[in-house]
Amino acid sequence: MKTILVGFMGTGKTTIGELLAQNLQVPHFDLDQVIVEQTGWTINQLFERFGEKFFRNLEHQLLLDHLNKDGVLSTGGGTPVMNDNLTSLKQSQVPVVLLEASIETIFKRVSNNQTRPLVNQLNFQQLAKLKQQRSSRYYACADLVIATDDLSPTQISAKINRFLKQIKN
Numbered sequence: 579m580k581t582i583l584v585g586f587m588g589t590g591k592t593t594i595g596e597l598l599a600q601n602l603q604v605p606h607f608d609l610d611q612v613i614v615e616q617t618g619w620t621i622n623q624l625f626e627r628f629g630e631k632f633f634r635n636l637e638h639q640l641l642l643d644h645l646n647k648d649g650v651l652s653t654g655g656g657t658p659v660m661n662d663n664l665t666s667l668k669q670s671q672v673p674v675v676l677l678e679a680s681i682e683t684i685f686k687r688v689s690n691n692q693t694r695p696l697v698n699q700l701n702f703q704q705l706a707k708l709k710q711q712r713s714s715r716y717y718a719c720a721d722l723v724i725a726t727d728d729l730s731p732t733q734i735s736a737k738i739n740r741f742l743k744q745i746k747n
């Protein structure tokens with residue numbers, strides 16, 4: 579991978595990943611979409627019918643499968659939370675970019691969207707708590723952190739592009 583995007587739900591990993599991949603002229607892989615395509619189930623269905631652990635195992639397997647491909651990988655918000663995934667992300671030679679956003683921005687983005695099983699179960703306070711609990715995981719694997727609240731997708735993608743060029747030299 580050229581780069582891997584991590585961050586909490588609703589921080590723009592998919593949007594930025596698509597844009598960045600377009601700019602770099604490489605494929606974009608979205609881990610959630612890969613899981614949906616491979617299983618034929620939605621994320622909600624996978625959580626409901628098979629449980630979170632089953633989903634996490636799939637996510638882990640597919641993360642490993644994708645690390646050596648060329649492209650941009652957008653992970654799921656929970657990907658770095660599993661120990662094995664965090665280790666793989668830290669040990670890989672791929673630059674990891676953390677997209678940060680305030681919980682207010684995140685809540686606005688995710689609360690009207692029914693595609694995330696965890697969001698359906700959590701109110702604002704609980705979502706804020708989950709973000710806080712996970713925060714150290716995201717930072718533990720990040721090589722670059724971008725506060726996205728006041729930036730457009732184009733600006734965020736440009737920042738990542740500059741960073742990738744810098745570390746190449």
Ligand code: S3P
Nearest residue numbers: 586587588610654655656694695
């Ligand atoms: C999850 C985030 C989701 C998806 C699943 C679980 C999480 O991905 O993988 O609903 O645990 O934070 P997004 O970050 O793309 O919403």
